[in-house]
Amino acid sequence: MDSNYHIISTLVEDKPGVLQKVAGLFNRRGFNIDSITVGESEVEGLSRMVISVHADQKGLEQVTKQLNKLVDVIKIKDITKNAVKRELCLVKVNIPDADARSEIIQYSNIFRARIVDVTEETLLIEITGDKKKINSFISLLKGFGIKKISRTGLTAMARGV
């Protein structure tokens, strides 16, 4: 894996402007955030933010320290090494003919994806997994004609206790 790829998990106060501050710090250092996901955490009033980013070690260390200085940021951890990584993706794919329909359903079964909406011309499929799995699934569907893709970005958690 790319050694400059990092997954940062942060615990932040659930307040307006926090996302803007965090994203702004990465921006100032010239790092492009790959994805950022935010949601409620196990503590009321606190959110967990998972950021995936390409950054060199020294730059990342500086961003981490700057993040730590934000009053609204409570904890930061680089969990790149031992994280369980998941992303959810919704794909709407064309059905050119009846054979295609069953082919797509078979692929979906192999990838443990779920079909959540069906029309005569399209299928809406939900798939969860790491980035690589989702990318492979999407590339299989490309031949049928993809109408829309919507991805959540990566959320992650460190393994172990």
Place this chain on the structure above:
Amino acid sequence: MRGGEAIIESLKNMGVKTIFGYPGGQTIPFYDMLYDADLDHILVRHEQCAAHAADGYARASGKVGVCLATSGPGATNLVTGIATAYMDSSPILAITGQVPTHLIGNDAFQEADIVGITMPITKHSYQPKNPDLIPSMIKSAFEIASSGRPGPVLIDVPKEVQEGQLSKFDDSLIDTPGYNPTTKGNIRQIKKARDLIKQAKKPLILVGAGVIISGACKELKELAYTINAPVMTSLLGKGAIDETDDLALGMLGMHGRKVSNDSINESDLLIAIGIRFSDRTTGRLDSFAPDTKIIHIDIDPAEIGKNVDVDLPIVGDAKNILASLNKLLKEYVASDEVNTWTDMIKQRKQDLLPRVTYDDVPLKPQTVIKEISEVLTPESILTTDVGQNQMWAAHFYDTQKPRKFISSGGLGTMGFGFPAAIGAKIACPDDSVVSINGDGGFLMVCQELATVKEYDIPVIAVVLENRTLGMVYQWQSLLYDERHSQTLLGNSPDFVKLAESFGVNAVRITKPGETKEALSSAIKDNEPVLLNIVIDSEEALPMLPPGAGINEMIGEYKLEKDVS
């Protein structure tokens, strides 16, 4: 009690006596409540100067300075002042009016997202959604602004929140689990510092504003004397040690004293305290103390290793750490090698004292600073603007006490010196306050002559007139083939008449001796005065060109010992 009254009450509870501000549409409710309140308000003539005055107040006193502006343009006019305070770790509270909550986001008249705009230049910010939150937010703002590494905090108060009734006055601190500045240094690290000091043969100390902010000047002096190490400072570190002391070498950096710039790379141990190794202090990084072991003491972990790689970091408050270190060094006696080194540096300091004795007309800036030094006492406060005037003041003026040299370091804000002097004088009414400005920067803020006249604030504004934007002019002379693009000011105004039109006395000075005389009588008169001093426009300090190492200054460094 209404929201605006809660602001006033909370400020008074925090010990605030004076605020600097400028009213506008969305702060009318607050100003109406201020009308009957027992809280002084200085009406500046531009909001930017309210922020600089609050900053000057904070730097001179160590207490939080407070400025206030209306929404939209009032708030955005504070931005330069807030950024200035942020870069130099100065604790100010900026209060802004905001359009009523129900109009926020509608592009209402004079609406600006000032919380968003100031996010990268504030330590924290609040926007109370109801008046009950005001007391807690102001108390928390003071706590955050002044603790740890200080910095500006902004509170943006919508108009209806200023008018709304409080159900109760509760000023308990807002819980901030993510904010825990490290103040106590790790004792194992401090012991390692002691060991490095014991091994060192050529120690040097480099201090920044952190030592002044922390109140660690006494501990610094004890350390320097115990280990017999010479002390250099950054621009903002001036005053951390008495610069007339034999051990004090003066400022290091792009326009630093030659003795400091020449000596740093010869040291084998650099103890850096409360300093962030700005590019203006270090020059090119790979030739900054390459063979020197570096101990870095700072309260902000983000400063460790940011610019300069260090051998031993100690995170914490300088006063605590130096006190512990001094305790560990109780038995330490400087070796012969250390004493030889330090004697050599002390002698070098004397040999390399910059020339300040001139009798030229047009006046040399050195003459002006020398005469100012002769009149001022260690208690006097000197503020500077930005550019050549700042570097001349920093280079030639010996600051003897902390909080007596006030200058915009990090942001380098032209127009800072004069309003900062107003704030400093409000903070320290018994001390003489002199601001040194160039003719360029002074024109950015000259409207504050109205303020000093109106409130009879006896600051002395020195305006060094060379009719150029001297610092850029100097760069163009040295590095851009003398193509002086847009740096010639042409016909400057008559600064004496300008001051007099505001009712402020002014003197035009062109010859040696006149500065001393005019400054002495200005201090005696205890009135605001402008000293318009005409100087040689070709005078320039030696400098490090961009990309040069710390000991690669260009330009002739004239020495006092060569004066015949």
